[in-house]
Amino acid sequence: MFEPTPLPDARAHVVVVGGGYAGTVAANHLRINADLDITVVNSRPVFVERIRLHQLAAGSGTATVEYGTLLGEGIELVVDTVDRIDSVARRLLLASGNHLDYDYLIYAVGSTGAVPAVPGAAEFGYLLADLDGATRLRHTLIDMPAEAPVVVVGGGLTGIEAAGELAEQGRPVTLVCGGPLGHSLSKRGRRSVAKQLRKLGVEVLEAVAVSEVRWDAVVLSDHTVLPSAATVWTAGFEVPDLAARSGLRTDALGRLLTDETLTSADDARIVAAGDCAAPSDRPLRMSCQAAGPLGAQAANTVLSRIAGEAPAVLSQAFVGQCISLGRSHGTVQLSRSDDTAVNVVVGGRTGAAIKEAICKGTLWSVRREAAKPGTYFWFKSGKRSAQLPIEQQARPDQVPLGSQ
Numbered sequence: 001m002f003e004p005t006p007l008p009d010a011r012a013h014v015v016v017v018g019g020g021y022a023g024t025v026a027a028n029h030l031r032i033n034a035d036l037d038i039t040v041v042n043s044r045p046v047f048v049e050r051i052r053l054h055q056l057a058a059g060s061g062t063a064t065v066e067y068g069t070l071l072g073e074g075i076e077l078v079v080d081t082v083d084r085i086d087s088v089a090r091r092l093l094l095a096s097g098n099h100l101d102y103d104y105l106i107y108a109v110g111s112t113g114a115v116p117a118v119p120g121a122a123e124f125g126y127l128l129a130d131l132d133g134a135t136r137l138r139h140t141l142i143d144m145p146a147e148a149p150v151v152v153v154g155g156g157l158t159g160i161e162a163a164g165e166l167a168e169q170g171r172p173v174t175l176v177c178g179g180p181l182g183h184s185l186s187k188r189g190r191r192s193v194a195k196q197l198r199k200l201g202v203e204v205l206e207a208v209a210v211s212e213v214r215w216d217a218v219v220l221s222d223h224t225v226l227p228s229a230a231t232v233w234t235a236g237f238e239v240p241d242l243a244a245r246s247g248l249r250t251d252a253l254g255r256l257l258t259d260e261t262l263t264s265a266d267d268a269r270i271v272a273a274g275d276c277a278a279p280s281d282r283p284l285r286m287s288c289q290a291a292g293p294l295g296a297q298a299a300n301t302v303l304s305r306i307a308g309e310a311p312a313v314l315s316q317a318f319v320g321q322c323i324s325l326g327r328s329h330g331t332v333q334l335s336r337s338d339d340t341a342v343n344v345v346v347g348g349r350t351g352a353a354i355k356e357a358i359c360k361g362t363l364w365s366v367r368r369e370a371a372k373p374g375t376y377f378w379f380k381s382g383k384r385s386a387q388l389p390i391e392q393q394a395r396p397d398q399v400p401l402g403s404q
């Protein structure tokens with residue numbers, strides 16, 4: 001791998017692809033060096049708060065925010081989609097037909113809902129993991145009678161949050177888990193979630209999976225046909241294929257393969273952050289809990305390279321999993337720094353208050369970094385070697401029993 005030399009005479013241009021949690025923190029953190037030109041390219045003119053998409057779908061909240069104060073002074077926002085990265089020419093080809101040249105690139109394109117392989121699911125299911133899917137579901141729900149049945153597929157965190165939110169709005173909801181409810185939670189965590197879902201009237205099916213989705217029903221693995229006026233698919237996230245399409249090495253899901261400094265395995269000028277990064281092929285859990293810190297660390301790697309210094313290796317500790325169960329209840333599952341759950345939870349209204357404070361705090365910390373670059377805080381850990389293998393992580397929400 002070549003060692004880039006500092007650029008003494010020219011201002012370096014750093015382009016951040018993706019203005020989500022990782023991309024905004026990265027762009028703001030780069031402003032520590034006042035001599036950089038910083039551009040964020042994002043497909044939409046607004047920031048999507050993906051952690052509130054279940055609220056948008058259920059009608060209990062919104063999930064978009066103007067970039068305004070989320071990006072620090074001097075950062076240019078280009079609303080466009082990157083079609084291809086030409087890493088040899090250091091050029092981005094945009095969907096508009098324009099192009100952007102870069103000296104360093106931070107790759108932060110995030111993730112989306114995985115298009116399910118189950119028959120009928122792609123056609124009739126609603127993906128909750130991106131703005132388009134959540135908005136489509138919202139419009140369908142508005143037109144549906146309140147008593148029409150809704151099936152949520154996926155017993156992971158997104159499925160649990162979606163089921164709770166929809167049930168609190170008075171919808172009859174069945175949650176088909178295809179395995180244990182909240183498999184990443186501790187015993188207490190699962191009990192806390194199950195209790196509140198029960199109170200909200202959600203029927204939880206753990207032992208069956210969905211084997212077919214129809215326009216008005218789902219077929220379960222035990223051949224039961226369950227009426228469903230709207231089927232919400234939360235099982236599985238995937239990553240945009242931009243890196244793979246551009247000839248950069250990725251893992252099986254499409255995350256950019258990097259070393260522990262988040263630098264692409266193929267190109268020292270490309271650094272990844274957030275859901276689309278696979279450091280040492282051992283990615284962190286897809287979460288905004290990891291995305292922000294990864295954004296700051298990706299920016300640090302670029303800053304170090306520009307300064308001609310060796311970049312630091314990744315250090316990030318998880319603290320827990322926060323789950324909303326409607327607006328008034330929540331479960332906060334505490335974890336070890338490697339993201340394994342400990343048998344300690346905070347539930348009920350206190351859990352809901354903590355979750356809401358964290359959602360607000362996430363944007364607050366992006367804004368603070370925009371106003372005062374270098375103030376972004378995250379928990380660090382020397383325990384990367386203990387990072388959980390992907391199949392044991394909490395997100396992406398997975399449905400075992402062959403349902404996807």
Ligand SMILES: Cc1cc2nc3c(=O)[nH]c(=O)nc-3n(C[C@H](O)[C@H](O)[C@H](O)COP(=O)(O)OP(=O)(O)OC[C@H]3O[C@@H](n4cnc5c(N)ncnc54)[C@H](O)[C@@H]3O)c2cc1C
Nearest residue numbers: 018020021022043050082109110274275286287288289291
């Ligand atoms: C319903 C739901 C609830 C969740 N709750 C939680 C939670 O409580 N806690 C938690 O930690 N995590 C939660 N998550 C996960 C969390 O939202 C993601 O892990 C997080 O958004 C990842 O941040 P990111 O910056 O990597 O990517 P994203 O937030 O996905 O941002 C990526 C950005 O890149 C843009 N982009 C993509 N491709 C291109 C391109 N080619 N050109 C230009 N722009 C592009 C996208 O438009 C997007 O703005 C939840 C997710 C969902 C769906």
